[in-house]
Amino acid sequence: MTAPEQLEKAYDPREVESRWYPRWVEQGLFEGKDDPAHTREPFCIVIPPPNVTGSLHCGHALFATIQDIYTRQARMEGKNALWLPGVDHAGIATQVVVERLLKREGTDRHALGRTKFLERVWEWKARAGGTIDEQLKVLGSSADWKRHRFTMDEHMSRAVREAFVRLYEEQLIYRTERLVNWSVGGQTVLSDLEVEQNEEDGELFEFAYDVSDAPGEQIIVATTRPETMLGDTAVAVHPDDARYQHLIGKQLRHPFVDRRIPIIADSILVDPKFGTGAVKVTPAHDFNDFATGKRHQLPMVNIMNKDGTLNDNAGEFKGMERFAARKAVKKKLEELGFAKGSKKHRLAVPRCSRTNTVVEPLLSEQWYVKADVLAKPAIEAVTSGKTVIVPEEWTKTYMHWMTNIQDWCISRQLWWGHQIPAWYCADCKHITVARETPGACEVCKSKHLTQDEDVLDTWFSSGLWPFATLGWPDADAPALKTFYPTTIMETGFDILFFWVARMMMMGIHFMGEVPFKKIYLHGMVTDEKGDKMSKVKGNVIDPLDVIYGIGLDPLVAKIKDGGATDAALKAARTTYPEGIPAYGADALRWTLATYPPQQRKIPLAIKRIEGGRHLCNKLWNATRFALPMLDGIPQGDLETPPAPESLADRWILSRLSATAAAVQQGIDEFRLDEATSALYRFFWNELCDWYLELIKPILAPREGAIDESRARITRATLARVLEATLRLMHPFIPFVTEELWQKLPKRKSAASIVVSEWPRPEARDEAAEREMGALQAAISAVRTIRTEHGISPAQPVHVRLATGDDAVRALLGKQELALKTLARTDPLELLPAGSGRPPGFATSSAGEIEVQVLLKGLVKRAHETARLDRETKGVQRDIDVMEKKLSQPSFVEKAPAEVIAESRARLEELKTAKRRLEEGRALVDELDD
């Protein structure tokens, strides 16, 4: 054991934190054990895999903290705990990054070819990947790194193929031509979820079509995308619209291309009250129009190439870029006199969430997963409670999405990802879908096969994550048998649909059992103003900078690298004039755990992390203080601590029990905020503020020798309470607790706090808690008078405590030492109630105890008058409220008896307090001016 003197005065997290993680890993403390027989209760969390080439942000720090708290707590409870780490290949995001690199080199992926390009991505992954893993370790994440998984691992690829083939065989995967969301920037199709709808300013442009069979007559339509008129194949009006009755069935003349367009009646598409009541229909470029086209068997004229330029069908506009074409079409319509004006219009513009380019609805053939079949059992699992969502509010959102689910487009025109295991036969056109690369077409046996160029949506492989990482499709994989279904899925609510819902569907479908028993959704970490973290806004804080600290200049440089605006840089300079001090991982974890889970936004104020650091420092110092006092404690007193006798010892043990219960409840109910707040209050406001102060005169007396008969039990209690407190805090702040725990004398137990026993609540001692309350109230009352009058803390005062309760008087008598030490009373008199007020004494109340403090000679009259006025005012206000309440007949008649009794007692107490204050007023005349 390190000598106590070696503990520094202030806690330095950097030194301590760097030391422990490697040791924990070396000792294999984080490893879950394959145990299909379940000899120990299994506990498992699979990590929401972060983007392999990303870097840690505060959102990661949040999930890492929460998941680690649960894993560590389960481990201490003796469960077979596994937190399985891993990363995701993040198809589009990663490919976009690498393509950007290539562009800088003056080349692109097509010039490189698929194989070479993929080599480059793997190269990039080798270099940039793994950053997050390292960062998670700095945070103290107790993950089992031996089981680390990557969504592009050999094994995961096998799982993906297996899943694809099975779903195809079950006809839950199919290929069809449909209108899709096409990302012009990413050159790939997107699922509905990957499209962001932004409200933007645009215009509603109106133009006319000539009715060819009725010379001189026109019909006016409106559009936000004028270029699409090149693909118009109908104009629709409402069947009941009187204005257009005579035109239904007539033909229109397209001004630019040689096409006759019918006027059709459609009550679904057309709202007669909007605009002109006539709608142009472009089935190949609009989702509504597509449906309309299907209803009326309209031709689908595609006018656009995949790169966003117009194709042959666009006639004279062929080859133009889409937005240039928009201008050109408008100009031409104006020249021909068809333009009928335009007005400003707010509209939802669909953008690609990765490239931010405008998404085009485009006709194309893609692979789909039939979702409603898979969704049904996933809905049932939540309805029946096999899987519980917390906070519970999210259940509705989950249900709503699941019940209105659309088929999921899973193919992507990317190269980075799992290539679709489908082969096209050049001869008979048959599609062979197989687990292993087929040598020949399964129908015509032709060898002319080409594999589908596309890859699967990243979320397809992510959907398999909770079981594929554990060994699926090998149904007998020991890890799978041990840990599936997993215990908790903890992640951000923003990927409830993207990921959680899909894991539910896939998990149930392939495993026949839900993938997790609890879904715990946390909020999104924002900056302190509640703004979403964004590199452009320059408000992204790297958790490592919070842990290790960073100077102003490097911080600003980092933010600048992220592409922040000048304004953002300036804001950063004013927000962090000194940079960020090193708070340590424990402080960050603690702070993140204190946010309530219902909160959608977690505005992480750097300043608030200071509170976490202060706590660690306090813990450090409390231990530093205790260690010398515990020196030489016999091991026997640690193994079986003697029963407490003193009030302080009984009280603190009872409070420890209460706290252990509160922490347990907080963890069970996913209220880590309540767990941390119970711990904080106990440790700071009870253990430090009172208990340590109370035992000072016993274990470190100001004068004279230690009374060993009293000291022995207290010493054992102190050791016991402090050690248990460290264990209760360990899941939240693992580093500092391990460091201190190692130094503390304790029972023979595990080599590390990581695998030490989780404290269980024991019996409460209500008498001790009540008695302590009286003592605390008396001490506080004296202190209030003292400070009010500016009496120096070192100056003893003459105090009289009067009570009619003999037991309380006896109690106070026994606590004379405590009163003397904590309130600096000398002399101290204990009297029966109604002992009067000798001249020179101020009076106050501590519950039913009357507190008198001799002020004569110590204070000025004005101070006392001010105190009396203030206190009387407060008491009077409470009396008024209570009297009014009790004077209402309806209250006395209808309220429960105990509530009435409580109110009456309270009123009596208030009245007594008031009377004492009034009597004390006479003191004013006894004081000097």
Added chain:
RNA sequence: GGGCGGGUAGCUCAGCGGUAGAGCGCUAGCCUUACACGCUGGUGGCCGCAGGUUCGAAUCCUGUCCCGCCUACCA
């Protein structure tokens, strides 16, 4: 348009039917032999607004106004 969440002390948020709470801030005084990353006091709130239910409402109901998020096909 629909859905969800929120509006409580200067700030960030708990509380969700019976005396308005915490942390930070502010303020007065203290280097009281663990901690100034500290100690002891104190200040501070028509609990968004309007109705209703109730003996009693920050807490339940209705309406309303703001603020966020998600979602939707208004050309």
